[in-house]
Amino acid sequence: AFRNKLEFFAAAKISSSFPPPDLPEIAFAGRSNVGKSSLLNALTRQWGVVRTSDKPGLTQSINFFNLGPKLCMVDLPGYGFAYAKEEVKEAWEELVKEYVMTRVGLKRVCLLIDTKWGMKPRDLELIDLMERYETKYQIVLTKTDLVFPIDVARRAMQIEENLKAKKSAVQPLMMVSSKTGAGIRSLRTVLANVARF
Ligand code: GDP
Structure with a gap:
């Protein structure tokens, strides 16, 4: 699966513009700056398709990427940067909630946590949401x-x-470094199994 070409497929700022749920999906979530873009790049070995965030929190859209014909990788908007306005937070919540609630092909959410900083209240809010809708997730x-x-x-x-x-x-926790590559292969293996290749 992870040898396939990664291609940007769709961006959605509201749930009505989510693409049709034709493929199994693996979504990636976490606070801004947690290393989400770097991880997507490292997993797929394709640099530059997923942009590393320059302005934290500005990408309030869900981005869908096809990884070959059989798997969709979904980049959920980062959250929790200090100067976000209340309405930004609400828009994020609405969008992600709709996504978690409605996506039939959603197989797994990888919730990224910065090893140095640990879990924050916003991470726990997302966990509660996934528990409520029985969305399988794992901490990375x-x-x-x-x-x-x-x-x-x-x-x-x-x-x-x-x-x-x-x-x-909740599924078993994993640990990675996109910089050294530690844990990347193991995570790829786990996710490929999730998508059933
Ligand atoms: P995003 O906002 O979650 O997409 O985070 P990015 O992938 O843009 O990474 C945020 C910052 O952390 C950037 O400066 C990256 O170079 C750095 N970074 C990401 N992953 C790693 C890692 O595994 N190790 C180290 N040392 N830095 C990382």
Whole structure:
């Protein structure tokens, strides 16, 4: 799956412009600057198709990318940057909620968490939403190269502890560095299985 060409397919600012749900989808979510674009680039080995964000939080659209004929990769808008206005937050919530609620082909959401900073309230809000709609999701710890291995392990344990009470839709946590490539192959394998290739 991940050898296929990545092609931009559609962008949606409102749910009525979501493309038809013809393909299985894997979505990527997280705070602005968490390393989402870098991860998409590393996973697909295709640089520049998914733009690295220059102005955090300005991309308030859901972007759909086809990865070959059988899988759609979905870039959910980043959230949680400090100077977002309340209406930006509300628009984000509405859009992502509609997406999670309605997408029949949605197989997995990768919720990216910066290893150094851990989970924040907005991450937990998204987790609650996914639990409510029984959307399978997994935590992906990003930028593991920036902290000591012991702290990566500690962060993973802390998050797993936090999620223990929920645990209906949550899938095993993974850890990656887009910079060194650590964990990228494992994540590719997991996601390829999710999409059933
Ligand atoms: P996005 O806003 O979530 O799409 O985040 P980006 O992919 O644009 O990354 C935000 C910043 O973090 C950029 O300066 C990246 O170079 C940096 N970054 C992303 N992934 C990694 C990583 O694995 N390791 C390190 N050290 N930096 C990273």
